[in-house]
Structure formats: C-alpha cells, structure tokens
Amino acid sequence: MSGLREKQKADRRRRILEAARKLFAKAGPDATTIEAIADEAGVSGVTVHNYYGTKSGVLLALVAESDRELLEKMAHDLPGQSDDLIDLARRFAAIIRDHAITFLDKGIWRQVFAASIAEADSRFGKSYHSLDHQLALVLVREIEVLQACGAVASEVSAYDLGKAIFSLQNMRFVNFISFDEMTDVESDAAFLRDLRSILGALPANRR
Amino acid sequence: MSGLREKQKADRRRRILEAARKLFAKAGPDATTIEAIADEAGVSGVTVHNYYGTKSGVLLALVAESDRELLEKMAHDLPGQSDDLIDLARRFAAIIRDHAITFLDKGIWRQVFAASIAEADSRFGKSYHSLDHQLALVLVREIEVLQACGAVASEVSAYDLGKAIFSLQNMRFVNFISFDEMTDVESDAAFLRDLRSILGALPANRR
DNA sequence: AAAAAATTTTTATTGCGTAAAAAATTTTTC
DNA sequence: GAAAAATTTTTTACGCAATAAAAATTTTTT
Structure with missing residues (x-):
C-alpha cells in the first residue's frame, strides 16, 4: 500500500x-x-x-499552470489600485491580456480557447474553468471593497457583478485573440465602451 | 467566358x-x-x-445557414415585445437558445463554438461572425426603440450597449452548452442575475 | 479543333486518436 | 522472499483527418 x-x-x-x-x-x-x-x-x-487525452489536453494543462501564476499576479497587483468600477475592470482585463500575450501568441490562444470549450467536461477543461472562477473571485473581492467605499451600489450582489464583468472581459479577450492585428489599446478602448454603455444604460427612474 | x-x-x-x-x-x-x-x-x-477546409468548416457552413433562419426569426419575433431592457435581453437570449437546441445538441454546439474560435480567420469563421454581428444589430434596433420610450438612457450608444449585452448573452450561451445538465430555465436565471447586477451596479451619484 | 488554363481526382504521406493484446512492474498474499 | 494477483505501460494495428504533388479531366480560349 x-x-x-x-x-x-x-x-x-x-x-x-x-x-x-x-x-x-x-x-x-x-x-x-x-x-x-x-x-x-x-x-x-x-x-x-x-x-x-489529446494534444490540446496537454496544452490546456500547460496553460493551467501558467494561469496559477496569473492568479498570483492578479491577487498581488489588482487590490487597492482602483476607486471606481470601470477602472477596476480595465486593470483586471489589462493584467490578463498582458500575461496572456507574454506567455503565448494569439494563434495558440485561439487553440487553447477552442479546446477549453470543446473539452469543457474533460479533467483539464474543468481545471481550466476552475482557475477562471478563482480569477473572477479576485475581482469579486475588489468589488466588495468598492461597495464599502460607496463606489458600487451596495444592493447588488458583488459575486454576480464580478461574474458578469468577468464574462464581458472574457468576450473581449476572445475578440482580442481572434484578430492578429488588434492591439491591446484597441481592445481596452472597446472594453471601455462596453462598460460605459452597460453601466449607464438605465435612466435613474428605472433602477 | x-x-x-x-x-x-x-x-x-x-x-x-x-x-x-x-x-x-x-x-x-x-x-x-x-x-x-x-x-x-x-x-x-x-x-x-x-x-x-476541414470537417468543422463544413459544420460551420451548415450552422451559418441555420443562423440565417435564426436571424429572420429574431427580426420577426423580437421587435415590439418588451418595454424594458432586461426583458428585451432575456427574450433575445431565449430565442437564440431555443433555436440552437432544436437544431443541434449541446455536444455539437461545443464543436461549433470551438471551431468558430479556432478558425476565426477562415472564410467560414468570418461568415459565422458576420451573422453574429447582424444578430446583435437586431438587438441594437430594439434598444433604440427603448431609448425613444425613455426606458434606456439616451446618452449611451445603442450600438455599444447592444454589443455589450450580446457579449454577455454569448458567454451565457457558452456556459449553457458547456454543461449537459444545465436547463434553459437555469441559464435564464443566471443571465437575469448578470443583467440585474451590472445594470444596477453604479449608485446614482456615480453615473 | 487544337492549345491553354483551370479544376478535380488519384496517389501517397504524416500524425492524431483509439482499441486490444502483450509485456513489464508493482502490490499483495502465503 | 517467492509466487500470484493487480495495475500500468508498451506494442501493435487500424481508421480517419489533413496536406501535398502528380496525373487526369474538363472548360475556356484562340
């Protein structure tokens, strides 16, 4: 034994x-x-x-390792830097983009993302998703801080909000890696438009 | 000739x-x-x-055809049904989910989505993205209607907002197809949490 | 109708992914 | 500590995707 x-x-x-x-x-x-x-x-x-399982599975496992580094970096660099939600979200996205692009090129990230969806239920697909979740939790914690300052409405669920902003960021990331010619400045600008429009969507009498 | x-x-x-x-x-x-x-x-x-190009390419082309149907359905079923943004977004998402699930099962949708990312720059990847864009435009038009009614703030760009909500919906759709056991009721509830938290995120004095 | 151009088919090769039998190695049992 | 049992890896074999290059076919041009 x-x-x-x-x-x-x-x-x-x-x-x-x-x-x-x-x-x-x-x-x-x-x-x-x-x-x-x-x-x-x-x-x-x-x-x-x-x-x-597959070659993509090997790649996914490798990325999962790098994502642990990213998680540490995020937990270290994100907290305490922002005093409003939009700034927080943009910093969050920038850290992810920077880490991603120094680690692998866009073509490989497309493969990684494709694999994470195609193999969502495999062992390594799951561990990949779990790291995404932990990343989102770092964001959630910072949102809670902003709620304490009054920069974010205290009625909303910080968890739900963190997840939603993570989703938005994730689609922007997919968009970023989908086009080789897209710069991180452009991606940031697009993300800013996302955030401004959706956070300011409802008029005061409708909330 | x-x-x-x-x-x-x-x-x-x-x-x-x-x-x-x-x-x-x-x-x-x-x-x-x-x-x-x-x-x-x-x-x-x-x-x-x-x-x-590839077998996924054939699949993508097939899905692109079905998406043209979806586009017609969307243009027919969505307009004039909602008088607030959250309801509009949920109807939009529901139409997409329903169409998707009657057409192909989740496992195949995972392949489709993976292919649309992996082959983002191929001919059929592009046509797939273009249909996504047209779908988002239907949503944009309805948002403009809501702006005219005062249900959506007139300062924000309807286009940006439509794209942002489409992104949110898209991530929810990926989540929906990633787990065989997830029902459309659950997915709708999760999407509602996304929308409520993000639309209500900013306190009145911060907007 | 022949020559030229474009397109498909044939043929061959590489590599992924899977399955089943065979071989090797560790663990258990006496 | 050796034999038996259990587990794991390797060997072997196969189907299929994807690609490349040569050969054959068909359309277009002259």
Missing part, C-alpha cells in the same frame, strides 16, 4: 508536461508531435494520450 | 452541404467521415477539403 505507483505517475505527468513545454516553446504545438513529446519525456506515445 | 465553371462550383458546394446535412443528422459529425460526405455528394474527399 505504499505510494510508489502514485509517485511514478506524478513523475510521468511532470516529465510529459516539461517535455511539452520545451518543445512547444521551440516549434509551437502544431509542429510538435505527440510522439516527440513522448520521446522527450521517456514514455510511449499512447501514455501521453492516456494521461492527457 | 460563360459561367459554367462557376455554376458547377456552386453546385458542388450545395451538394456537399446537402450531403453533410443528411449524414450529420443521421449519425452526428463525429461518426460521419469526409469520405462519406464526398461519396454522397458525388465528389472526391480532397474536393471537400478544397471547398471547406
């Missing part, structure tokens, strides 16, 4: 991911074969499939 | 799509091979690739 088997599994997992990181960085996921990852990791190709 | 060549191309396009529709309906896209579509359409497998 010792954990030797478990230990070896964890080790293989790690080796596969490390091999993938190295080869993806060198040539990109498209030009990297599962077989090459397997060789580099010292396992068979089928084992890579057994562990991660 | 007659258009025989063009005519034959259009004809092949049509036959391929018709064959795909028939076979996808019978067995689903996964169990349908490109070769089978090609046989049914009376062309070679490579020709299907030449015309639509």
Whole structure:
C-alpha cells in the first residue's frame, strides 16, 4: 500500500508536461508531435494520450499552470489600485491580456480557447474553468471593497457583478485573440465602451 | 467566358452541404467521415477539403445557414415585445437558445463554438461572425426603440450597449452548452442575475 | 479543333486518436 | 522472499483527418 505507483505517475505527468513545454516553446504545438513529446519525456506515445487525452489536453494543462501564476499576479497587483468600477475592470482585463500575450501568441490562444470549450467536461477543461472562477473571485473581492467605499451600489450582489464583468472581459479577450492585428489599446478602448454603455444604460427612474 | 465553371462550383458546394446535412443528422459529425460526405455528394474527399477546409468548416457552413433562419426569426419575433431592457435581453437570449437546441445538441454546439474560435480567420469563421454581428444589430434596433420610450438612457450608444449585452448573452450561451445538465430555465436565471447586477451596479451619484 | 488554363481526382504521406493484446512492474498474499 | 494477483505501460494495428504533388479531366480560349 505504499505510494510508489502514485509517485511514478506524478513523475510521468511532470516529465510529459516539461517535455511539452520545451518543445512547444521551440516549434509551437502544431509542429510538435505527440510522439516527440513522448520521446522527450521517456514514455510511449499512447501514455501521453492516456494521461492527457489529446494534444490540446496537454496544452490546456500547460496553460493551467501558467494561469496559477496569473492568479498570483492578479491577487498581488489588482487590490487597492482602483476607486471606481470601470477602472477596476480595465486593470483586471489589462493584467490578463498582458500575461496572456507574454506567455503565448494569439494563434495558440485561439487553440487553447477552442479546446477549453470543446473539452469543457474533460479533467483539464474543468481545471481550466476552475482557475477562471478563482480569477473572477479576485475581482469579486475588489468589488466588495468598492461597495464599502460607496463606489458600487451596495444592493447588488458583488459575486454576480464580478461574474458578469468577468464574462464581458472574457468576450473581449476572445475578440482580442481572434484578430492578429488588434492591439491591446484597441481592445481596452472597446472594453471601455462596453462598460460605459452597460453601466449607464438605465435612466435613474428605472433602477 | 460563360459561367459554367462557376455554376458547377456552386453546385458542388450545395451538394456537399446537402450531403453533410443528411449524414450529420443521421449519425452526428463525429461518426460521419469526409469520405462519406464526398461519396454522397458525388465528389472526391480532397474536393471537400478544397471547398471547406476541414470537417468543422463544413459544420460551420451548415450552422451559418441555420443562423440565417435564426436571424429572420429574431427580426420577426423580437421587435415590439418588451418595454424594458432586461426583458428585451432575456427574450433575445431565449430565442437564440431555443433555436440552437432544436437544431443541434449541446455536444455539437461545443464543436461549433470551438471551431468558430479556432478558425476565426477562415472564410467560414468570418461568415459565422458576420451573422453574429447582424444578430446583435437586431438587438441594437430594439434598444433604440427603448431609448425613444425613455426606458434606456439616451446618452449611451445603442450600438455599444447592444454589443455589450450580446457579449454577455454569448458567454451565457457558452456556459449553457458547456454543461449537459444545465436547463434553459437555469441559464435564464443566471443571465437575469448578470443583467440585474451590472445594470444596477453604479449608485446614482456615480453615473 | 487544337492549345491553354483551370479544376478535380488519384496517389501517397504524416500524425492524431483509439482499441486490444502483450509485456513489464508493482502490490499483495502465503 | 517467492509466487500470484493487480495495475500500468508498451506494442501493435487500424481508421480517419489533413496536406501535398502528380496525373487526369474538363472548360475556356484562340
């Protein structure tokens, strides 16, 4: 009943991911074969499939690791910087965009996003979604701070609002990565239009 | 200089799509091979690739056709039904969900969505996005009507607002199709929370 | 009607993903 | 500590997507 088997599994997992990181960085996921990852990791190709399902699954697992970094960065850089909701949302979006673009190029992010939807119910699809959720929670906490200052209406649910703004940000992010020529300045401007229009949509007598 | 060549191309396009529709309906896209579509359409497998790029490309083209129906339905069913923004947005979302779910099951929609992101810059990715845009424009027009009634603030851009609400709806739709067990009632409730929190987020003195 | 141009088909190759049998390794049992 | 049992990996084999290049076909032009 010792954990030797478990230990070896964890080790293989790690080796596969490390091999993938190295080869993806060198040539990109498209030009990297599962077989090459397997060789580099010292396992068979089928084992890579057994562990991660698909090549996208490997990529998703890699992104999930980087997202943990992003989460730390977010928890460190976001709090206490904004005194209004629009500014908060824009900073939140900017941190995500910056992290994303320094880590992978847009073409690969399109694959990642596509995989996160196509494999939404797989193990790694789920862990990806869970990190998204935690990211949204950082935003929720800051919204609670703004509520305490009176910058956000105290009647609304900070959780619901955080999730909604996260959604809006997420679609903007998809838009950003969908077009190679779109700059982060443009994306920020578009996000600002989203926020201004929706936050100011209702006239005072209708709220 | 007659258009025989063009005519034959259009004809092949049509036959391929018709064959795909028939076979996808019978067995689903996964169990349908490109070769089978090609046989049914009376062309070679490579020709299907030449015309639509990938199997997802064929699927996307099929969905684009159905989206034209949806667009008509939307233009017919949405206008004049709502006298406030939240109700309008929910009707809009409901029409899309209903149409989607009667047309394809969730698993296939996940593939469609993934393909629309992964192939955002392909011919069919673009036509898919253009239909999304037209759909959003129907919403924009109704928002303008609400502005005329005073139900929506006249200072905001109806276009920006329509796009923002469309984004919110789109993320909810992704969420809806990502989980097989999620009902349309639940999705509507979640969308309502999105809308209520974000539309009521700013206190009166901050707008 | 022949030559030129465009398009499809044939042919071949690579790689993903899956399944089942075989081999190896760890764990359990005596 | 060796044999048996259980688990996991590897080997082997196969179907299909996607791509490339050559060959064949068909339309267009002259």
